[in-house]
Amino acid sequence: MDARLGDVIDDFCVKCRRLTNHSVVSLLNGAAAKVRCRTCYSDHDYRNEQAPPSKKDLKKAELFNAVLSGVAPAAAAEDPEAVEPKKAAKKPGKA
Ligand SMILES: [Zn+2]
Numbered sequence: 001m002d003a004r005l006g007d008v009i010d011d012f013c014v015k016c017r018r019l020t021n022h023s024v025v026s027l028l029n030g031a032a033a034k035v036r037c038r039t040c041y042s043d044h045d046y047r048n049e050q051a052p053p054s055k056k057d058l059k060k061a062e063l064f065n066a067v068l069s070g071v072a073p074a075a076a077a078e079d080p081e082a083v084e085p086k087k088a089a090k091k092p093g094k095a
Helices: 055-067
Strands: 008-013 017-027 031-037 043-045
Touching: 043 055
Parallel strands: none
Antiparallel strands: 008 017, 017 031, 031 043
C-alpha cells in the first residue's frame, strides 16, 4: 500500500503517548518514513503504530514516585547543647 505525502495515518506519538493521527511528511520506497503528529505537531520516524520500548521511562517514573512518597521528615538532628560533656571534678587527693 503506497502512502502519499500528506496522508493521515495512525501512529504512536511518544509525546502524546498514544496512537494519534499523523500526516506523512516523508516517504521512503512508497512507505511513510516520517510522520507528523496532528495533535502536538512533532515529527518523528514512522513507527508502524508500534509503541517504542519505554520500560526505562516507566521505571524512572516508578522511582520518582517512590522517592516522592518515601520522603520522611529527617528531623533527627541532635541538639548539640543536650550532649554536654560532664566535667569530672577531680579533687586533689592526698595520698
Ligand atoms: Zn503527538
